[in-house]
Amino acid sequence: xxxxxxxxxxxxxxxxxxxxxxxxxxxxxxxxxxxxxxxxxxxxxxxxxxxxxxxxxxxxxxxxxxxxxxxxxxxxxxxxxxxxxxxxxxxxxxxxx
Amino acid sequence: xxxxxxxxxxxxxxxxxxxxxxxxxxxxxxxxxxxxxxxxxxxxxxxxxxxxxxxxxxxxxxxxxxxxxxxxxxxxxxxxxxxxxxxxxxxxxxxxxxxxxxxx
Amino acid sequence: xxxxxxxxxxxxxxxxxxxxxxxxxxxxxxxxxxxxxxxxxxxxxxxxxxxxxxxxxxxxxxxxxxxxxxxxxxxxxxxxxxxxxxxxxxxxxxxxxxxxxxxxxxxxxxxxxxxxxxxxxxxxxxxxxxxxxxxxxxxxxxxxxxxxxxxxxxxxxxxxxxxxxxxxxxxxxxxxxxxxxxxxxxxxxxxxxxxxxxxxxxxxxxxxxxxxxxxxxxxxxxxxxxxxxxxxxxxxxxxxxxxxxxxxxxxxxxxxxxxxxxxxxxxxxxxxxxxxxxxxxxxxxxxxxxxxxxxxxxxxxxxxxxxxxxxxxxxxxxxxxxxx
Numbered sequence: 285x286x287x288x289x290x291x292x293x294x295x296x297x298x299x300x301x302x303x304x305x306x307x308x309x310x311x312x313x314x315x316x317x318x319x320x321x322x323x324x325x326x327x328x329x330x331x332x333x334x335x336x337x338x339x340x341x342x343x344x345x346x347x348x349x350x351x352x353x354x355x356x357x358x359x360x361x362x363x364x365x366x367x368x369x370x371x372x373x374x375x376x377x378x379x380x381x
Numbered sequence: 382x383x384x385x386x387x388x389x390x391x392x393x394x395x396x397x398x399x400x401x402x403x404x405x406x407x408x409x410x411x412x413x414x415x416x417x418x419x420x421x422x423x424x425x426x427x428x429x430x431x432x433x434x435x436x437x438x439x440x441x442x443x444x445x446x447x448x449x450x451x452x453x454x455x456x457x458x459x460x461x462x463x464x465x466x467x468x469x470x471x472x473x474x475x476x477x478x479x480x481x482x483x484x485x
Numbered sequence: 486x487x488x489x490x491x492x493x494x495x496x497x498x499x500x501x502x503x504x505x506x507x508x509x510x511x512x513x514x515x516x517x518x519x520x521x522x523x524x525x526x527x528x529x530x531x532x533x534x535x536x537x538x539x540x541x542x543x544x545x546x547x548x549x550x551x552x553x554x555x556x557x558x559x560x561x562x563x564x565x566x567x568x569x570x571x572x573x574x575x576x577x578x579x580x581x582x583x584x585x586x587x588x589x590x591x592x593x594x595x596x597x598x599x600x601x602x603x604x605x606x607x608x609x610x611x612x613x614x615x616x617x618x619x620x621x622x623x624x625x626x627x628x629x630x631x632x633x634x635x636x637x638x639x640x641x642x643x644x645x646x647x648x649x650x651x652x653x654x655x656x657x658x659x660x661x662x663x664x665x666x667x668x669x670x671x672x673x674x675x676x677x678x679x680x681x682x683x684x685x686x687x688x689x690x691x692x693x694x695x696x697x698x699x700x701x702x703x704x705x706x707x708x709x710x711x712x713x714x715x716x717x718x719x720x721x722x723x724x725x726x727x728x729x730x731x732x733x734x735x736x737x738x739x740x741x742x743x744x745x746x747x748x749x750x751x752x753x754x755x756x757x758x759x760x761x762x763x764x765x766x767x768x769x770x771x772x773x774x775x776x777x778x779x780x781x782x783x784x785x786x787x788x789x790x791x792x793x794x795x796x797x798x799x800x801x802x803x804x805x806x807x808x809x
Contacts, residue, residue, distance in 0.1 A: 351689075355686065355689060358682060358685065358686070359682070359686070362678060362679060362682040365676075365678045365679075366675065366676070366678075366679060369676060390491055391491075392491070392494050392534055392535060393535065393612065395491070395494045395495055395498045396494070396498055396531050396534070396535055397607050398498070398604075398607075399498035399499075399501050399502050399531070401600060401603050401604050401607060402502045402505070403501065403502060403505045403528075404600070404603065405596060405599075405600040405603075406502070406505045406506055406509060407505070407509075408596045408599060408600070409509075409592075409593075409596045410509040412592040412595070412596060413584075413589065413592055413593075414509065415582070415584075416514070418514055418517075418556070418559065418560060418563070419509060419514070419517060421556075422508060422509065422517060422518070422521055422556070423509055425521070425548075425552065426505050426508075426509070426521075426524075428548075429524075429525070429528050429544070429548065432528075432532075432540065432544070433528065433531070433532075434603075434607065436532050436535050436537045436540055437535060438610075438616070439535075439537065439616065440535045440536060440537075441536075441618070443536075445618075446536070446618070446633070447535070447536045447537060447618075448616035448617055448618045448621075449617070449618075449621050449633035449634045449636070449637045450616065450617040450621065450637055450641075450642070451616070452537050452539055452540050452634045452637075453634055453637040453638045453642060453645070453646075454645075455537070455540045455543075456539060456540055456543045456634070456638065456709055457638075457645050457646065457649045459540075459543045459544055459547050459548045459709075460543070460547060460649050460652070460653065460709055460786075461649060461652050462548065462552075463547050463548065463551055463552055463555075463790070463793075464652050464653050464655070464656030464793075465656070466552055466555060466556075467555055467656050467657075467660055467793040468656050468659045468660060468663070470555055470556065470558075470559040471659070471660040471663040471664050471796060472663055473559060473563070474559055474562050474563070474566075474663075474664065474667065474796070475663050475664065475667060477562075477563050477566050477567070478566055478667055481566050481567060
C-alpha cells in the first residue's frame, strides 16, 4: 500500500518536473523561465522526496532523504535568486524596476 | 522485448559505446578547436570517456559485485585530471594576462 | 527479456553524448561550461547504473564540482583581463588563426582511426572477463577495511594513491609558481541571500565530508570524495569573503599541502622499517593505519583543492576548518 502511494507521489512529482521543463523551453524571458522552473521543480522535488521516503526501509533513510530534500531545495532557491539577480544587473539601463 | 532483434542489450554495451563516443568527441575537440578553455574541456571529456570504458570493464551482471580495481583506477584518474586541469587553467590565465599586457 | 530500465540507460547514454557534443559546439563559453557540468553529473549518474557509486561520487564532487568551479573562475578571469566582463556573451578571446585544410583532414583521419580502433577493441573484448575480483575478494580479510574500493586504494595499490597525492601536491606548487604576481579579477559580490546560504550549508558540508570519509571503510565514500566535499567549504568561505587568505597563512597552507603525502610516505617507511614491504600493514593495525592515512590525506586534499581554486600564491590559502 505504502509502495503504491509512494510510486503515485513520485509519478506526480515527475509531472511537475516535466511542466517546469516545458516552461523553461517555452517561456519568453529569463524571469518567466526561472519562475516556471523553480516553482515546479520545488514542488516536484518535494513530492518525489515524500514518495521515496514512504518507500524507504528505516527511520535513518527517511532522515537522510529529508536532509537531501532540504538542502537541494535551499540550493535551488539560492541558485534561482542568483541567476535572477545577475540577469537584472546585466539588463540594459533604464529597465531597473 | 522492445529490442528483441538486438541480442544482449546490456548496460555495459550501452555505456561502453557512449564512452567511446564521448572519448571521440573529446579527441576531435582537443585537436580541432582553437580556443584554449574549450581545449581543456575537450581533454576532460576524453578522460571521462576513458573512465566510462574502465567502469564498463569492471561491471559484472547485477548479482555479482563489480571489480574494484578499475574503480580505484578511475578515482585516481579523476584526481590526477583535476590537478592537470588546474595547472592548464593557471597557464591559460597567465598566457592571457601576458598577451593583453603586450597589446597595451 | 529486456529489462525496462534499459530504456532509461539508452536515454541517459544519449543525453551524455549529446551534452558532450553541445558543450564543445556551443558558441558562448559560459554556456559550454554549464553544459559540461551537466554532462559530468549525468556521467556520474550512469556510473551509478554501472554499480560504481565510489567513482560516481568522485566524479560528481571532483570531476564536476571542483573542475566546474575552476573553469568558471578561469572564464571570469579571462573576461576580466580582456575587458569583456560587461558583455552578455562570453566568447572566445584566444586569437584564432585559420587552419590549413590538410591539417584538418589529418586530424579527422587520426581521430577516426583512434575511435575505430577503440570500438573494435571494445566490441571484440571478452565481456565480463576475469579481472581482479577473485584476488581482491581473497585478500579482503587482511586489508583492514570492509569496502573493496577503499582496500584497493589504500592497501593493495597504495603506491598509486601515494603518487596521486604527490600529483596534487605538484599541481598546487605549479599553480603557485605560474600565477606568481598575476593580477586577480575582483571577486563577484554575491549578495545577502547567498551569504545566508553559505552560513547555513557550511556546517552541513563539514558533516557530510566527514561522514563520507568515515563511511569509506565499509561503504562507498572515502578520502577523495570526503576531501572534495570539504574543499567546498574552502570554496564557500573564499567566495563569501568569510575567509580572506593572508600572506602570513602561507606557512600553514604549505604544511597542510604536504601533510597527506608526508603521512602516507611516513606510514610506508614505518611499516618497511618493521621488516615488511612498504604498505604491507600488520593486519592488527591495518584499520588504524588506513584511517590515519585517510584522515590526513583528506585534510590535504581539501586544502589543496581549495588552494587550486584560489590560484594565486602571494596571499596563500588555508581552508579554515576550525571556524566552519
